[in-house]
Amino acid sequence: MYTYFRNSQKLSTLPKGCNILFLICTFLAFCTFPTWLRAEQKTSRLLVNIASNASFSPEEFVKATSATLLPIDPRNPYKTFHNICLQEPFVVLSSPLEERPLRLLATRYGYRYVMFKDESLEDAIAKAENLLLSIPKYSSEIKALDPEESNRLYVLLDKIDQVFTKHQTKYWAGRETLLGAIRHKGLLPWDDYLYLFILDIDEKKLEEMKEDFEKVGLVVHKYWKELYKIYEKDGLAVKDSKNPGQDLPFRYPAADIFVMSLEKRNEVQDVYIHKSYDFYWHWNHDRFFYSQIENISRIPFGPLTIPIPGDPESYLNRIFGMPGYPDFWKKYAIEPIFDHKVEDWPSYKGATFVEIDDFSPASWK
Known part of the structure; x- marks a missing residue:
């Protein structure tokens, strides 16, 4: 035009x-x-947090760099980010946050982050510049799973599908697994887990299926309330990062199996949600309308097919959309925010949005 x-x-x-x-x-x-859709992403996304007792102020750092100073209320920093996060890739917080809320803020709005406390201004600038050079801007720059690892996830899904089908258990993909199915026609190239959902009326069947799962080398483990793990019996032991020297009670690779319960919201709309308060508090976007579960269909997923809920885009908009831009996920991705091989945060801090330049799925053999 x-x-x-x-x-x-x-x-x-x-x-x-x-x-x-x-x-x-x-x-x-x-x-x-939207401004963020008018132009290519010109720089990597970095969020700078400067301690109150640092030798320099946020204003001094901004003056010496191309960063933007972001006035925030530490009690609710999300309010400010709603309006600017997609326009400002390199920002400095006007007030410091503790690391936990900082990590949550950064991963929610697609930033890597760095914290400065004891560094000089010159050292902080140099470190920020090096970080900006190392942070990916495109999906092809995110480290992908090696073919053997992604193939094991496809094989795991195939085995789960066979057992669920044999026992006439309705299930469907959600979260990153559904995102991969819709956007990439398979596993996200960098995603190291499977996210599947079943109905609470089928939860008892998991106990009945254990023998069939064991026959194909898989184990069913109730991990927490409405969450089960199905994993390879001979998989990789996962260290417990909170208890050195101990392993977690499951192995890698694995699939999360979430149990969903029906809740009647009003006279015309029933919704499947996480029943327990703890789950609903953390994953309240994980809800599926009755009509979505009644209209499950199968679509290609790498070398397999996978069941998905009806109207999957409305769910993906809710899970992976951004304020004002619900279909953000169609053009942009976020790098992994969790490493399931160690059940801990990845080696980098935060997680950046990247523009998708390759829609290929994870490979298989």
């Missing part, structure tokens, strides 16, 4: 009387289109 602004001859070929109308409509369309 911009050629008409660069070439007055083309503009003059429009019917008489339409030139002004065309310019107005084009200008309005450009202005209302």
Whole structure:
């Protein structure tokens, strides 16, 4: 559309009387289109947190760099980020946060983060510059699973599918597994887990299925309330990061199996949600309408097919959308925020949004 602004001859070929109308409509369309969609991502996304007792202030850091100072209320920093996170890739908080809320804030809005306390201003600037150079900007720069690892996840899913099908157990994909199915037609290239959902009326069947799972080398383990793990019996032992020297009661690779309960919201709408308060508090976006579960279908998933709920995009918009931009996930991804091989945060801090430049799924053999 911009050629008409660069070439007055083309503009003059429009019917008489339409030139002004065309310019107005084009200008309005450009202005209302989100800023973050108008241009390519020019820099990596970094959130800087400067301690109150550091030798320099946030204002001094901003003055010496290209960063933007972001005034926040430490009691509710999310309020400010709602409006600017997609326009400002390199930001400095006006007030420091503790690491836990900082990590949650950074992963929610797609930033890596760095904390400065004892560094000099010069050292902090140098460290930030090095981080900006190392942070991925495109999905092809995120470290992908090796083919053997991703193939094991496909095989795990195939075995689970066979047992669930044999026992006539309805299940469907959610979270990153559903995202991969819709956007990549398979596993996300960097995702190291499976996320599957069943109904509470089928929970008792898991006990009945244990023998069949054991026959194909899998173990069913009730991990916590409405969450089960199905994992390879001969898989990789997972260290307990909170208790050195101990292993967790499951192995890698594994699938999370979430149990969903029916809740009647009103006279015309029933919803499947996490029943326990703890689950609902942390994953209250994990809900499926009755009509979605009654309209499960199968779509390609790498070398397999996988069941998905009806109207999957409305669920993905809720889980992976951004304020004002619900289908954000169609063009942008976020790097992994958890490493399931060690059941802990990844080696980097936070997790950045990246533009998707390759929609291929994780490979298989």
